[in-house]
Amino acid sequence: MNPPKTPSPSAAQEQHIADTVEREQLKLGNFIRRRVRDPTDADDILQDVFQEFIEACRLPAPIEQASAWLFRVARNRIIDRFRKKKETSLDDIDDGDDNEADRLDLLLPSGDAGPETAYTRAMLLQALHSALEALPANQRDVFIAHELEGISFKQMAAHSGVPVNTLLARKRYAVLSLRTQLQDFYND
Incomplete structure (x- = not known):
């Protein structure tokens, strides 16, 4: 064997x-x-x-x-x-993905659900627009670039020459300011 x-x-x-x-x-x-x-x-x-x-x-x-x-x-x-x-940008979401949970327009009340809802939507958009306009330009630019356009802080830093930590601080101040400005609207 x-x-x-x-x-x-x-x-x-x-x-x-x-x-x-x-x-x-x-x-x-x-x-x-x-x-x-x-x-x-x-x-x-x-x-x-x-x-x-x-x-x-x-x-x-x-x-x-x-x-x-x-x-x-x-x-x-x-x-x-x-x-x-x-890190998925809004452009990526709109390219056929239909990830509806991340779209700002779908988080707002529908404009065609009746006159009260259309009015609420218009008021919310106006309040948001006014709150964004009230921000200092550097905070508004960082907030819009990151939240609405999906640009990363690294990309913004490379393009503008502003350090990432400064951009982060600007966005933080923008968010705090927007919360304060929109608080009354949300309380109603």
Whole structure:
């Protein structure tokens, strides 16, 4: 009888990867799904994490604690996904995506839902316009560029030469001022 063959290092490595994926798939999938609402996004993240795991396992330096490594990479991918979604500009939203929750015109009362609603909409738009006009120009410009045009602070800084922290402060002051100016309207 021949002695059993010892698996080659690559076969052992492949078996280790398969065993780890099988062992961690359910826990990792549940971890991601609890943090990501869209099941398609959650599945994409899970696949990305396992793909990165496979690539990392084939490198010369071994992964010491595979489970901890997988969860750390998953957490990073989730954060990356949320950052990408936050950076979506209004132009991207209007290009057929129809992501209705992010459109300002859909947050306002409908203009064709009756005379009272049309009046409320007109009053809200007038109050918003007046509040924006009352802002100092530098605050108004930063607010409009970031909130309405979807321009990132880094892009604004590169274009204007103004430091990012200054732009952030200007937007913060604009938001605080707008809240104060529009508070009476919202209380009604």
